[in-house]
Amino acid sequence: MIELSDVVYCRVGTQDLESAEAFATTILGLEVAERTKGAIHFKSDNRDHTLCYFEGNPEDHVTSFELKSSAELQTAAATLDALGHNVQYGTPAECEIRHVREFIRFNDPTGNVIEFIVRPSMSGVEYHGTRDAGITGFSHVGFYSTDVERDEKFWTTVCNARVSDRIGDAPLMRIGAIHHTIALFPGNKAGIQHINHQVESTHDIQRSSNLLRDKQVPITFGPGRHPTSSAQFLYFRGPDGMTYEYSTGVCEIHDEPLWRDRQFAFEPKGFCLWGASPKIAAFSEGDD
Numbered sequence: 001m002i003e004l005s006d007v008v009y010c011r012v013g014t015q016d017l018e019s020a021e022a023f024a025t026t027i028l029g030l031e032v033a034e035r036t037k038g039a040i041h042f043k044s045d046n047r048d049h050t051l052c053y054f055e056g057n058p059e060d061h062v063t064s065f066e067l068k069s070s071a072e073l074q075t076a077a078a079t080l081d082a083l084g085h086n087v088q089y090g091t092p093a094e095c096e097i098r099h100v101r102e103f104i105r106f107n108d109p110t111g112n113v114i115e116f117i118v119r120p121s122m123s124g125v126e127y128h129g130t131r132d133a134g135i136t137g138f139s140h141v142g143f144y145s146t147d148v149e150r151d152e153k154f155w156t157t158v159c160n161a162r163v164s165d166r167i168g169d170a171p172l173m174r175i176g177a178i179h180h181t182i183a184l185f186p187g188n189k190a191g192i193q194h195i196n197h198q199v200e201s202t203h204d205i206q207r208s209s210n211l212l213r214d215k216q217v218p219i220t221f222g223p224g225r226h227p228t229s230s231a232q233f234l235y236f237r238g239p240d241g242m243t244y245e246y247s248t249g250v251c252e253i254h255d256e257p258l259w260r261d262r263q264f265a266f267e268p269k270g271f272c273l274w275g276a277s278p279k280i281a282a283f284s285e286g287d288d
């Protein structure tokens with residue numbers, strides 16, 4: 001079983017790097033970690049970076065997960081290869097761009113581009129957001145899945161993810177104590193469905209709700225509170241239609257052997273305790 005220890009960064013293509021940088025800094029509240037030719041890396045915590053926008057196709061998304069050692073990476077590569085996945089090893093130049101020691105890249109069963117990485121750099125410099133969004137760090141991703149049952153099986157039997165709860169057939173899966181690090185939502189294509197950053201408190205959710213409204217950033221769901229993770233949340237639309245989420249108060253699961261995944265309805269009462277309804281296609285027939 002491939003032991004994932006954390007989600008580390010997302011890489012997202014864009015045709016307009018300048019606008020993506022403006023959004024990531026002045027709206028989302030990230031800090032520029034590094035500018036290279038055709039790409040900008042952003043910090044959200046004490047890691048080297050957790051988001052990269054690069055000049056490219058906005059549908060090109062990559063998500064990385066940390067493995068504990070080179071030996072585990074080699075074993076993972078052999079496991080994935082034996083399952084028929086096309087495993088590519090990162091070149092030294094690609095490792096340098098990502099500030100990781102080594103990595104492999106493959107596609108999950110839907111086609112989501114995944115990188116398993118070893119020894120990602122810490123920045124050594126505290127994160128200071130360009131605006132005070134209260135961000136404490138990058139925390140989880142939602143993926144589109146063309147077959148959520150098949151993909152849940154991949155993440156929970158090939159890898160060490162465990163289902164914390166399901167909303168309809170959509171699994172919210174943990175790889176540590178945090179309620180979920182990976183969520184899968186039914187879709188007809190591969191791609192990141194949303195990128196979540198944790199924020200300090202309700203205060204930050206409410207302040208951002210007003211700021212996003214004043215800046216005409218489309219708020220697509222919330223402020224609300226998830227019955228699944230107990231987190232208060234705010235979803236909004238970023239460049240090229242990417243959904244971003246702030247949340248605070250996500251629960252942790254420490255009694256692993258005793259935890260039983262729960263079943264919630266794939267309708268607003270299963271999404272929000274406060275009665276909010278999403279305008280997000282993956283969460284409804286919304287207009288997003």
Ligand SMILES: CC(C)C(=O)/C=C/C(C(=O)O)=C(/O)C(=O)O
Nearest residue numbers: 167183226228229231270271283
């Ligand atoms: C609106 C969706 C279906 C939902 O409720 C998802 C729950 C999620 C998520 O996947 O973003 C959380 O973040 C959560 O429960 O904290």
Ligand SMILES: [Fe+2]
Nearest residue numbers: 140142196245
């Ligand atoms: Fe989320």
